[in-house]
Amino acid sequence: MRILGTLSAKCFSDLGSDSKTSKFWYGGLVMVRKSPFWVICLLAVVLPRLAWAGEDVFVDTGATAWMLTSTALVLLMVPGLAMFYGGLVRTKSVLGTMMHSFSAMAIIGVLWMVCGYALCFGKSIGGWIGWDSAKFMLRGIDDVITSQHIPEYVFAMFQGKFAIITPALIAGAFAERVRFRGYCLFIALWSICVYSPLAHIVWGGGFLTGKVIDFAGGIVIHISAGVAGLVAALYLGARRGYPRTAMHPNNLVMTLMGAGLLWVGWFGFNAGSSVSSGLKTAQALTMTQIAASSGALTWVLIEACVYKKATSLGLVSGIIAGLAAVTPAAGDVLPHGALIIGCVSAVLCYLAILAKNRLGYDDSLDAFGIHGVAGTIGAIGLVFFLRSGAAASFKTQLWNQMTGVLLSIVLSAVGTLILLFIIEKTVGLKLAEEDEMAGMDHSLHGETGYGLINVG
Numbered sequence: 001m002r003i004l005g006t007l008s009a010k011c012f013s014d015l016g017s018d019s020k021t022s023k024f025w026y027g028g029l030v031m032v033r034k035s036p037f038w039v040i041c042l043l044a045v046v047l048p049r050l051a052w053a054g055e056d057v058f059v060d061t062g063a064t065a066w067m068l069t070s071t072a073l074v075l076l077m078v079p080g081l082a083m084f085y086g087g088l089v090r091t092k093s094v095l096g097t098m099m100h101s102f103s104a105m106a107i108i109g110v111l112w113m114v115c116g117y118a119l120c121f122g123k124s125i126g127g128w129i130g131w132d133s134a135k136f137m138l139r140g141i142d143d144v145i146t147s148q149h150i151p152e153y154v155f156a157m158f159q160g161k162f163a164i165i166t167p168a169l170i171a172g173a174f175a176e177r178v179r180f181r182g183y184c185l186f187i188a189l190w191s192i193c194v195y196s197p198l199a200h201i202v203w204g205g206g207f208l209t210g211k212v213i214d215f216a217g218g219i220v221i222h223i224s225a226g227v228a229g230l231v232a233a234l235y236l237g238a239r240r241g242y243p244r245t246a247m248h249p250n251n252l253v254m255t256l257m258g259a260g261l262l263w264v265g266w267f268g269f270n271a272g273s274s275v276s277s278g279l280k281t282a283q284a285l286t287m288t289q290i291a292a293s294s295g296a297l298t299w300v301l302i303e304a305c306v307y308k309k310a311t312s313l314g315l316v317s318g319i320i321a322g323l324a325a326v327t328p329a330a331g332d333v334l335p336h337g338a339l340i341i342g343c344v345s346a347v348l349c350y351l352a353i354l355a356k357n358r359l360g361y362d363d364s365l366d367a368f369g370i371h372g373v374a375g376t377i378g379a380i381g382l383v384f385f386l387r388s389g390a391a392a393s394f395k396t397q398l399w400n401q402m403t404g405v406l407l408s409i410v411l412s413a414v415g416t417l418i419l420l421f422i423i424e425k426t427v428g429l430k431l432a433e434e435d436e437m438a439g440m441d442h443s444l445h446g447e448t449g450y451g452l453i454n455v456g
Contacts, residue, residue, distance in 0.1 A: 060149035073268025074161035080261030087255030092439025094449035100171035119196035127207030172365030173229025182429035212404035216273035218328025226372020238362035259316035287338035294342030295322020324374035329382035337385020
């Protein structure tokens with residue numbers, strides 16, 4: 001009976017002494033006094049519960065199901081990005097441009113399994129980079145359950161999709177003018193030398209982890225990709241004929257559909273970054289929707305005032321600006337903050353594109369003008385709209401955010417410039433004039449996007 005008294009005390013402490021369930025246990029103990037048969041029945045119920053109560057690691061099937069869904073949604077963004085970018089270039093380079101996104105799925109997909117995950121989320125080395133032999137080749141996580149109660153395989157694959165889409169974003173800045181082999185080598189090296197250290201510093205246990213707020217990658221993804229795109233556009237120079245020759249999008253219908261897929265996928269991108277299925281997930285999803293809508297609406301209103309008409313290109317630009325800006329903030333700001341962040345990002349990204357046109361550099365698809373600018377707005381602007389208790393004091397958090405933004409800019413700019421120089425001097429990166437004039441589809445892949453004669 002002493003043993004049963006101890007067991008019952010444990011169960012009461014777990015279930016709550018005032019709950020209806022606790023009355024059930026009390027009744028069971030009374031019946032034990034009358035018949036040994038009830039001892040067996042009670043132990044059959046109590047012992048499994050005690051084992052569960054003492055077990056720290058278990059799989060939360062709800063959270064796991066949502067993270068599996070989020071992983072698929074983020075991967076969906078990559079073909080969405082391919083359509084978005086592919087519709088914006090000229091007919092003769094549509095396949096070559098879309099290949100930039102799809103090849104990232106293959107190259108970074110393998111690289112992430114081999115060493116990328118270990119570099120980002122391994123044990124910290126000086127706060128700058130990670131490494132863990134158990135995570136190398138994913139060989140030591142086969143049966144590991146994380147502290148968020150999901151299989152580590154799921155977390156690794158979710159983060160791997162972030163690593164895939166980041167270098168694919170860069171490709172928009174130098175569309176229509178790079179060799180495929182040079183691009184493939186660039187994204188592989190960039191992922192190891194730039195993305196992995198930055199992801200570790202901010203998310204994986206580095207010196208800014210827990211200090212800077214970057215919920216889903218405004219600093220790690222959008223700023224780094226935008227800055228890398230700007231450096232690449234300046235280093236490689238403009239497309240031949242730019243800006244004298246008009247370079248119209250070949251298929252805005254495809255661009256619209258790509259933007260739609262990106263919007264849908266972004267729910268997994270942001271809400272999945274909660275690594276749970278609960279209140280934080282709902283908050284992130286809601287802020288994502290609000291910022292995307294406000295960014296799109298603001299851009300359309302700007303065009304209506306300036307040009308007296310709204311364009312599909314302006315609409316999708318506003319969508320992406322709002323989504324990129326809310327990415328670092330989605331889990332920590334209130335609805336009115338998401339609304340303002342979306343609006344402000346649309347205005348400033350619009351101005352950034354106007355500045356690009358006046359300065360004359362050829363960021364082909366505005367990777368910096370939208371992703372770099374919007375990511376910066378969201379990473380710093382979130383400080384003004386944080387929900388109570390989400391961060392340190394205003395001044396401290398503002399300083400942390402600015403530190404993270406500056407680090408991303410410097411690391412991406414310097415790392416990208418070095419890699420571009422090395423690749424250009426070895427395998428080559430910029431297309432020869434005759435290949436560029438013929439178009440990437442024919443000169444690099446021996447194909448045509450629409451089965452039609454290539455046009456400018």
